[in-house]
Amino acid sequence: MRILVIGNGGREHAIVWKLKQSPKVADIYCAPGNGGIAGLATCVPIAVEDVDGLVAFAKEQRVDLTVVGPEVPLLLGVVDRFEQEGLKAFGPRRQAALIEGSKRFAKELMRKHNIPTAAFASFTNAEEAKAYVREQGAPIVIKADGLAAGKGVVVAQTVAEAERAIAEAMEEKVFGEAGNEVVIEEFLSGQEVSLMAFLDGKTVKPMVVAQDHKPAFERDKGPNTGGMGTYSPVPQIPAEVVEQAIDTILWPMHEAFRQEGIEYKGVLYAGLMITAEGPKVIEFNARFGDPETQVVLPRLETDLVEVMEAVISGTLDELSLSWSEQAAVCVVLAAGGYPGSYEKGWPISGLESVPDGVVVFHAGTKRRDCGIVTAGGRVLGVTALGADIKDARDKAYQQVKTISFKDMHYRTDIAAKAL
Structure with missing residues (x-):
């Protein structure tokens, strides 16, 4: 089989890595891919938003299956388009993907079908949203309605913080059009x-x-x-x-x-x-x-x-799914400044020797003549398998210590709650 994976993050590297283990797979392409994926698949310079380009490539290379990694192409209707062209694609069609593309759509669907979720209200007017927050009090959760790369959610501990989050999303447009509408939810603890x-x-x-x-x-x-x-x-x-x-x-x-x-x-x-x-x-x-x-x-x-x-x-x-009894822990290595602004292009060292039971998944990386360099906010994900959480965690952090790039930062408490 010839497979095309759409995306360029750590998730896509993990998908490519897993697909590569199948005896059914002959060739894997990834659009656009990253520095780590390039070691497993042929990376092609087609953006995830370029639906026409992706369709043309899949036809030209006689791709048997296309796997859509990120949400943006799903909401652009890439699966609908592939199906219209008689091509096989894995992922929901655009209408189904709205469950992620619009938080209001998702919340209304849950309310209608009695699926347990936090109480909510949605607003297209910033002043009305702020008035609602003042009435409800804090803590309270403010969400941009549309896609915001996982960053459009603020858990506000005070009313002032909630009003600030509304202003940033709706008035300052820090998330672009995703913040034209906000969903305000009750704070859930647990x-x-x-x-x-x-x-x-x-x-x-x-x-x-x-x-x-x-x-x-x-x-x-x-x-x-x-x-x-x-x-x-x-x-x-x-x-x-x-x-x-x-x-x-x-x-x-x-x-x-x-x-x-x-x-x-x-x-x-x-x-x-x-x-x-x-x-x-x-x-x-x-x-x-x-x-x-x-x-x-x-x-x-x-x-x-x-x-x-x-x-x-x-x-x-x-089909019955089979899962390993082993535990897995992944520690993300991020660029200095992330999730705010950060620099790119720093050389990464320590990627050469990776022991069995550990995989370094690339997210924001690029391959240059000088080697692998940083190219995003979340740069690498170091995943280790072990007999239990403690074993996997120890192996992951041991590997993290061997990797370095300028201003690298990571959390030292991943999986600590499990211990």
């Missing part, structure tokens, strides 16, 4: 957990759970990021709570799509808060999470190509 599943329009097959670390600094301080590290399994969340989430959130969401006339095929990501009343949805994403994929796919023992083909053909019920 532990967060990421639960992803494969859906084929008829069946839900959950993956193993992971826990992400969103804030930039130790002890969950600092601004939200796209994710500073993850681990799987999440031993402090009882198995029956995960089962409850599957029964009260994943299957009902699948049924909600069906009732709304939306065929959902691909990965559905549920970001959950485990509250005193049980699991509640913080957000849905229409694709593999990043950096959750970097700990979930290394634990998948079933051939990923077979899973994706079953999703596309609607035969997921005939």
Whole structure:
């Protein structure tokens, strides 16, 4: 098989790495890819937004399967377009991907179908939004309605902080058009957990759970990021709570799509808060999470190509997923200044020797004549497998110590909650 993977992040490196293990795969292309993906696949300089270019390339190279990594092309309707051209693509169509593209759409769908989530209100007028915040009090959560690369959420501890977040999103347009509308939610307390599943329009097959670390600094301080590290399994969340989430959130969401006339095929990501009343949805994403994929796919023992083909053909019920008992921990190495402004182009050292059981997934990197250099905010994700969380964590941090680039920063407490 010839496969095209769309994207250039750590998630896409993990997907390419996993697909490469399948005996069904002959060639992998990645558009546009990154410095690490280039060691496993042929990178082609086509932007993720260039739907015409992606279609033309897939036809020209007789690609058998295209896997869509990030959310932007999904919301541009890349899967719809590929299907119209008679090409196989893994990922939800545009209408289904709105579950991530519009937080208001997602919240209204959950409210209509009684899926447990935080109480909310949405606003297109900044003054009305601020008045609502003053009425509700803090802590309170402010979300840009559209796509904001994982950074459009502010958990405001004071009313003043909430008003500031509204002003930034709606008046100063720090997230562009994504902030034309804001969704304001009640603050939920508890532990967060990421639960992803494969859906084929008829069946839900959950993956193993992971826990992400969103804030930039130790002890969950600092601004939200796209994710500073993850681990799987999440031993402090009882198995029956995960089962409850599957029964009260994943299957009902699948049924909600069906009732709304939306065929959902691909990965559905549920970001959950485990509250005193049980699991509640913080957000849905229409694709593999990043950096959750970097700990979930290394634990998948079933051939990923077979899973994706079953999703596309609607035969997921005939496939059983097998998962490793090993634990996985991923530590993200970020550029100085991230999630704010940061410099690019710094050489990275220490990537040459990586022991068995450890994988360094590249996110913001480029290959230059001088070697691999930084090219993004989240630069690398160091993933280690181990007998348990402590073992995997020790191996990951041991590897982190061998890698360096100018102003590199990372959290030292990834997976500490599990211990």
